[in-house]
Amino acid sequence: MVNEVPLLQLQGVTKTFPNGLVALRGVNLEVLRGTVHGLLGANGAGKSTLIKILSGSLPASGGRIVWKGTAVEYSSPKAANDMGIATIHQHIPLVPTLSVLENVFLSEEGRWRRNPAIRAHFSDLCQRIGYWLDPDGLVSDLSIGQRQMVAILQALGTGADLIVMDEPTASLAASEREVVYKIVRQLSSVENKAILFVSHFLDEVMALTDRVTILRDGQAVVDAETRELDESRIAEAIVGRQIVALEKAPPQKFDAGAPVLLELKDVASPGKLDPISLKVRAGEVIGIAGLLGSGRSEVLHAIFGADPDATGEVFVDGKKIRKSTASAVRAGLGLVPEDRMAQGLVPGFEIWRNTTLPALDGVARGRWFPDRAVERQRGAEAIRRLSIKANSSDIVVTELSGGNAQKVTIAKWLFSDVKVFLLDEPTAGIDIGAKTDILLLVRELAAAGKAVIIVSSEFEEILAVSTRILVMRDGRCIAERVGHETSEHELVLLAGGHSANSDGAQQSNVQSL
């Protein structure tokens, strides 16, 4: 091992953006063949920048990249590919209108579109990873998990020696994650590839990786064998402080006689959601546990009037609301959608403009004329209250990292008289520090007499904040549990159904590894 030349070495790589932002302050990294190398770090720690440099989409400002023992310089994703570095980006860039086969071999420079050799190559690839996809299926018809597989095949198809995976499991359900884990293990042990595995899930990093590098503020603060570390040490290194042990906090108390803030009567959406009835009281936090596609987001959209097909009645504070987002907002509902960039934020707007968007009346003189001074104060207040990392509220939201952008989508609802918060995966793809902040905020809101419905695929978070938990599967609410009387294990079993018994076992395996 000692004598082996590392596949990839980064020596003091720095990146300074033209506007003076320093993203990387000299990162050293060594990736060996046949290993899975975990790369961790909070949002804004420089992970994305490092990946962009490796994939060739950004040039480094300083330092050396050594590939198979020789220093290299490359400045395009194509050059990186040719060298042997393939990157699977978090938001999988595939062409939805082309077939799986054509996507996998998109960069192939053959002359003909139909080529039997490519077909053979494809089935060979599938065999190697032990996962089969219909080569002629359209990518637009695939689930997110299957698209991830297409991206992996694409990376393999280039014959890369190093595969960079940027949060490959973030949007996958548990069973789909297992498939990814299996493939990653196979690639590293059988094919002797190196995998740079970026993730926010500490358990999978522990279970999967051989070595871990943790970035903080543009520097590698930890670089060690995985077996020398444990989850709490990793978490500490990521945030640089002891995390508040949310799970260990006492169970929420709430007044069972509190007024009902939100009531659902047979809310349903044809084909997506079976009728559900529910009463939520002030101070209550309802957790909705369910896998991807279980109807969990559909519930929130139906309540919020954002689903034009939804049926049934929604009462806020005893008053029935009409089926439109405008009347939902007026009645005091606030929705934090799942996809913050596509559904939550207006990209050209600054923090303050985004923050005040749902409640413009509240910052306007005479309802019509928004007062920018007040709005900026709101923006600054949002930055302070949610500890958003931004110099000023004049920063455009597209320049924020994931966790900070997420905080802005939540901040939108904090400054008006919102009675019921609907949070759809508020912690997806963000670092553990921001996660803790958001979960604490949920508790704070409940303590202030608001009602919260929170959807998450990380059941430990739901357990940490919820007074009641609904479990959803196939568009139905199949179980209801009191928050402190259930366990993550039980939720996994319920949400995954019978077929998921093995899944649950696998997942606990992963955690205990």
Place this chain on the structure above:
Amino acid sequence: MNLTTSTHTGAAGGSNASSGGPTDGITPKMQGHMIDWRRLFSLREMGVYYALILLVSAISFVTVYTGRPSYLSLGNISNVLYQASLVAIIAVAMTVILITGNFDLSVASVAALSAAVLVSLADTLGFWPAAFVAMLVSVLAGLLNGAIVQYLGINAFIVTLGTLTAIRGVVQIYTDGQSLSVQTPEALQAMRMFESGRFPIAIPLMVIGAGLLLAGFWSLLRARRHARSVSVTSLGMVIGGVCCLALVWAGGVSLSMPKPVVYMAVFTMIVWFVLNMTTIGRRVYAVGGNPEAARLSGINVKRYKMAGFILCSAAAGFGGVLFGSRLGAVNPTAMQGAELTVIASAILGGTSLFGGAGSVIKTLAGALLLFTLTNGFNILNLGANYQGVIEGTVVVTAAAIYTVGGARRQKR
């Protein structure tokens, strides 16, 4: 309108730029509180004004040098403004619909229909009722466009490409392919009253200029006191105020402008005010910037997008009324192709075709740029043959500057 007094604008812009020079060295951290001068005066932000100033200076220099009558005479300025007014009014509304993320190719056809309705009915109904009917027809056309786009979910480009042709066809049917003209003297008289007269504008312009200056300085001072960044709006108000006063100073108390120019100025001011100062304007930008985020923030996206179509068609209808009144006659091919000039003005002004960004003042500058080009060609006797090439080049260059500048900004 204040943009043609190029020398003054240039001086004001120059002094601001130079006073901004020393702040270039500030640290990035300070930039949150200080104005980002380099960005504010970049080609991308101010390009259309630079181009206009450059063009006007070039033409006036050449006219002086070759001994032709001065280009910068009040008469010529008001002439250019008058020629631009009709297209500029529609272009301002087009900017709004582009901001909401839609597109309207049918404006010229709607304008022609409106003009035809006006001219055909003015004899029997009188001018004002006929103008009312013409506007009504235009609004209906906007409703039709909007309803098809918003409720059937068909792409606005395709829909309005269809209505462009179809409404032109309606005009052909309605006029039976003939030119129509107004016969009764009363109606002609009313049209002349509406279109051809001039408004004395010295006093109002002085009031507006002083008001803009005061408001601009007040918000500048307030920004300084709170150590906040200086907003583009307050700077613009100061510069606009200076321009207004300069125009009054140049023209004297008897300064007057053709009525369409005044309509254009008033309409632009109103739209600018609504877009920049009201909650409606904010929501218009939000709807265009990210419709889904706007919808989930409780904004009735469909209503705002519909309103964009209706405003655009109404402005086109108003343009049609102006056009019909100008000659008291209309032929079935009236204004054919004008929609492209309208859209070109908006693009020159930096309006994004993807929605969420755009400024009506810059669109106005874009329209003036195009008509200054035309006017300059006439004055310099350069021949109309080259005009198309130059205009097209200007539009593509502008788009290139906006796109390249935008990409560079994102990369930082």
